[in-house]
Amino acid sequence: MANHSNNTAPEESPVILPGHDFETVTEIVAEIPLSKRFPLGWIGLLLIGLGGAGMLHMALGYLVLKGIGIWGNNVPVGWAFDIINFVWWIGIGHAGTLISAILLLFKQQWRMSISRFAEAMTIFAVACAAIFPVFHTGRPWLAAYWLFPYPNTMGLWPQFKSPLIWDVFAVSTYATVSIVFWYVGMIPDMATLRDRAMSKVKATIYGTLSLGWRGSARHWHRYEVATLILAGLSTPLVLSVHTVVSFDFAVSVIPGWHATIFPPYFVAGAIYAGFAMVLTLAIPVRRFYGMESLITMRHIDNMAKITLATGLMVGYGYAMEAFFAWYSASSHEKFMMWNRMFGPYGWSYWTLIAINVVMIQLLWSRKVRQNTTVLFVMSLLIGVGMWLERFVIIVTSLNRDFIPASWGMYYPTQWDFMTFFGTIGLFLTLFLLFLRFVPMISIFEVKMLLPQSKVKADHAH
């Protein structure tokens, strides 16, 4: 492993800044969950997050009372905010899995500082995503038999030929593997917290969560094997989950959806949106908690590069969509593209092109990649751009379908917005709780980056 770091170009900054030893790494990370301090900024943000979560509660409560008629989607736009937001959140989660699984298999050391909270982001994003398909049924307590195969009293199984049921399996597998991977990766750090806890209550809680970890050689051996297996399980999920999500569209025969480019185009978009989200979270977190020496400019720079690379793939997807519309010689495909660009929702198409194709070219510049303020603003805009991408794909393909007589406009209602912003509040709440009560950086993995551990690491690997 040491060889890799020797190969890095001289101008590249190190993965973590010098001056750390085993003790300082533990201290800087473990101090946050164990301290008695609740910083004012944290409390303020938590209140905002809880406000959003409360709003989500209201919106969903009213939805259950009234039915999905309170939302704006209706024929011809039968799918709208519910699936836009679902795809948006699921996509965001992909960066966490890519960082923790694929980068692990490729032995990318820089993943170690950011993997823990990127995985947390994945899990919370999947939780937010799951709300939409469950509640868009209008009767979430009945969703069990619409979604999951079990021996029900109707003698019926879900339609296994439908991509919607593949989606259920893809997403629930994804959630399960992500949670297990996240938790297994945390066990050694939970033991660290247990050992450092100053009160019996904390020691008991973190002790329970550490599942009796003692750090023996056998424990570490099993840990390494388990992590490798889980990384192997997660790796195909990075590609498969969003592929299946794209099948929700691609398997249908709607112009603008029925395209073979969809799976890779969706996966690239997911990783692109996900890395933008990791940047959105990492930039304020490292400043707020003074973690600049552990989450360094090297991390920020690398993530910006991946964002650029996947962003360019997404741009290629846009180009191919337009190309197919022309090359297919299908008048419906052509009209769909024209409607997308110059129809009533044209503003959304051009905004997304401005963000996802034009703006991200700034990332070629090293100066931009080193400027966290600019990057933060850009990452937020990318979040908007990727949301608009799903809006464009879904709404503009549906609002003017084959029969002009059935054309119609889609306008979201206040309940659509309350549900969407509510899930952002829920995400914020969960993420703030994670930052406060769980070691946000993998302590033991970052220690492997220290010069002190290099000798051993060379022998071990």
Add this chain to the structure above:
Amino acid sequence: MSQVFPKSANAWSKASVLAIVFVLLGLGWVVLTIQRSDFVTTANQFVEQPVQFSHQHHAGGIGIDCRYCHTAVEVSPSAGIPPTKTCINCHSQIWSTSPYLEPVRASFRDDKPLQWVRVHDLPDFVYFNHSIHVTKGVGCETCHGRVDKMPLMMQKSSLQMEWCLNCHRDPAQFVRPLDQVTVMGYQPAIAQAELGPRLVKEYKIAGLEHMTSCSVCHR
């Protein structure tokens, strides 16, 4: 800090992993069982009626054919609840002063129908048609059970969709000769495995695709 967990915690934590699996499986089993229980389906429960009419006595004891009262069963979706006049056909002569039958006489006198309590109540989104079943060889008994042994009417089957589909997916298990449809305690003359498919063919009962199509029952 001293150890926070006693030594027994090892055993407890290992046991709890197993326990969680079994509790979850058990919980699933309980839910599925309750869903199919008589408590939920209301099967096998006597239903109080305005008159203590006994199918056991009329159909079993005296041997009146089902269609004497349920006249519409072969021609309409509903088997038909007999008008009070049908009762009075006999009860103007026999048991004409019985206090048990006072509601029947009152109904006849005042020309107000008896308010029977529905026993077999399908959900409103299911369109069940008696005539198609009876004329294609599904016996009364197949769904309603041994009515000739019920002092008060009760539901014998779960009426859940899996129960309907049990026959719709393979009607050969149940169909009988047309002249045996109203017979109680029917036994096929030859093996059902041989008779069933032959009758299905003879009655031209539709294939699986049609019989299990959603819109056959949900229109």
